[in-house]
Amino acid sequence: MSFEFLTVERSGSADGAVPVALSPFARLQEAAGGRLEVRDGWRTAATYGPPESELEACRSRVGVVDRSALGKLELQAPEAELSAIAAEVSEGVELSCERATRASGAWWCSPSPERALVLTPPGDAAEMRDRLEAAAEGRFASVVDLSAGLAALSVIGPSARELLARLTALDLRPARMPEQGFRPGSVGRVPAMVLREQGERFLVLVGSYHAHYIWTAIADAGVQFGAAQVGADAFAELGAGERAAVEAE
Structure with a gap:
C-alpha cells in the first residue's frame, strides 16, 4: 500500500507543480489575527503583529x-534493523527512547524500540526519505x-515548562527532561x-486531526502566562540569533 498521498512533494500536478500545503493551524491562526503567507512550501502565519513583540514574548514570557512545516519521517523495523538503518543514514547515530539526537541535519527520535521519528528542516524531507528508503x-x-x-x-520561553505542566503528566523538570529529552x-x-x-524550547507533535484541540488547549493554558502567538518570520529571526550565539561560543 502506498502512503504517497501523505507526502507534499509527491502530490504534484501533471505539469510538475508542487501544491502549497496548508498548515493544520491555518484557520485558527487567521482567526487569531495572523497574516497567512507561504513559508517553506506551507501556508502559515508569517506574523501576528510587530515581530519585535513576538520575539519579546519568547524571551520574557512564552511564545x-x-x-508543522518540519519534515516528519517514520521508520519502523525490528530493533536491530532499526538501529542499523539509523546508524547508516545518520553516520553513526545511536537511538534512545528517552533522548533525541541531532545528526545529519535532523533530529532522530525513538518513540519505541521498533520505531524512529526523523525530523528534518522544512524542505529536506524528500532527500532524507530517499536515503532512508x-x-x-x-x-x-x-x-x-x-x-x-x-x-x-513549539512552546518557547521562561514559562514554557510551566505552561505545558498544566496540560501533561510528563515530567518536564530539567533532571528528568534535559535538553534533547x-x-x-x-x-x-x-x-x-x-x-x-534546547533551553526552554519544547516541540509538541500531535496528529493533525488533533490540531484544533491542542491549539485551543495551549492557548487557554497560556493566558495566565501572557502567552503570545508567534509567526514564522519572528521564529526565523529567533533561530538566526540562536545560531549566531552558538557560533560565537
Whole structure:
C-alpha cells in the first residue's frame, strides 16, 4: 500500500507543480489575527503583529509557533534493523527512547524500540526519505512520510515548562527532561510527543486531526502566562540569533 498521498512533494500536478500545503493551524491562526503567507512550501502565519513583540514574548514570557512545516519521517523495523538503518543514514547515530539526537541535519527520535521519528528542516524531507528508503531496501522495514499527518507547535520561553505542566503528566523538570529529552505521552489528553530542543524550547507533535484541540488547549493554558502567538518570520529571526550565539561560543 502506498502512503504517497501523505507526502507534499509527491502530490504534484501533471505539469510538475508542487501544491502549497496548508498548515493544520491555518484557520485558527487567521482567526487569531495572523497574516497567512507561504513559508517553506506551507501556508502559515508569517506574523501576528510587530515581530519585535513576538520575539519579546519568547524571551520574557512564552511564545507559541507553528512548526508543522518540519519534515516528519517514520521508520519502523525490528530493533536491530532499526538501529542499523539509523546508524547508516545518520553516520553513526545511536537511538534512545528517552533522548533525541541531532545528526545529519535532523533530529532522530525513538518513540519505541521498533520505531524512529526523523525530523528534518522544512524542505529536506524528500532527500532524507530517499536515503532512508535506500537503507531500508531488502530489510523488514518501512518508511512513511508523516509530514502532513503530524501537526507541530513549539512552546518557547521562561514559562514554557510551566505552561505545558498544566496540560501533561510528563515530567518536564530539567533532571528528568534535559535538553534533547524526548517523551511520548499525552498533552491536553491527546496522544503526543514532546522534544526539548534546547533551553526552554519544547516541540509538541500531535496528529493533525488533533490540531484544533491542542491549539485551543495551549492557548487557554497560556493566558495566565501572557502567552503570545508567534509567526514564522519572528521564529526565523529567533533561530538566526540562536545560531549566531552558538557560533560565537
